[in-house]
Amino acid sequence: MLKAIIIDDEPNAVGLLALRLSQHCPQVDVVASCTNSHKGIQAILDYRPDIxxxxxxxxxMNGFQLLEAVGGISFSLVFVTAYDKFALKAFRYSAIDYLLKPIDTQELIQAVARVEKQQKTAPEQLEALKQQFNNPGKPFPDRIALPYQNGVSFVNLKDILYCEADDNYTKFYLVDGQHHLVTKPLREIQDLLEERDFLRIHRQFLINLSHIKKFVKGEGSYVVMSNQQTIPVSRAQKDRLMERFGWL
Incomplete structure (x- = not known):
């Protein structure tokens, strides 16, 4: 069983989340529900929850201040929020899980499943998220958090060559030859990175435009990346690629 604590100043939100967990996530035992930040801190210290x-x-006291008061994070963290699109991207860059109010049951089930598979939330993830919330006008960071089985790797965007879809997973290929497989579909990665000099040129590939060495046009158009890998360009995306570079 996963020991869980819910901390939210809205009693109705706390009650509804606890009900959804009891109905759809039997592996979760809600050991405390708090509508006060100070009581939430004490509950974390007393119960040592898993989530x-x-x-x-x-x-x-907001959520970040609460976590600072707790000290070291020895649990998985899922933020429950009603924030806008900017905030949701901040969560995705830091790879910290979140649930958007009103909570969707299927998303709740998936969040709990991810907690079961992954390690506890890393301090670096929380710090990256906090910086974005404290500086809402600041561009998104030059690093992205990539969760894997034993933790999280922070990767510089400039070191990503391209991303490849693998069913509901995405494989990241880096300049140093390393690969990272993350449990996110390529469409979510596209939403994050296309604002940062990346472009989806094929249903299966999202590339870093800075690493293109050659574009070969024709019936079977393709690009050659800086590692000499060739990647197909779909007919539907060829014009978008040419527009990004202003090619004739």
Whole structure:
């Protein structure tokens, strides 16, 4: 069983989440529900949970301040939030799980499943997320968190050659020859990176435009990347690729 704590200043939100967990996630035991940040801190210290469902915006003490007061994070963290698109991208860059209010049952089930498979939330993930929330006008960072079975790797965007779809997973290929497989579909990665000099040129590939060495046009168009890998360009995406570079 996973010991869970819910911390949210809205009693209705706490009750609904606890009900959804009891109905759809029998492997989760809600050992404490708190509508006060200070009580939430004490509950974490008393129960040593496996997972904490935490609201960010709360009176007196927000979610980040609560976590700082707790000290070291020895649990998996799932933020429960009503934030906008900017905030959701911040979560994705840091690879910290979140649930958007009103909570969708299937997304809750998936979040719990991810917690079961992965390690605890790393301090670096939380710090990356905190910086984005404290500087909402700041461009998204030059690094992205890539979760894997034993933890999280932070990778510089400039070191990503391309990403390849693998069913509901995405494989990242890096300049040093390393590969990272993450449990996110390519469409989610596309949503994050196409604002940062990346382009999806094929249903299976998202590439870093900075690493293109050659573009070969024709019936079977393709690009040659800086590692000499050739990647096909779909007919539908060829014009988008040419527009990004202003090619004739």
């Amino acid at each position: 904490v469902f935490l609201d960010i915006e709360m009176p007196q």
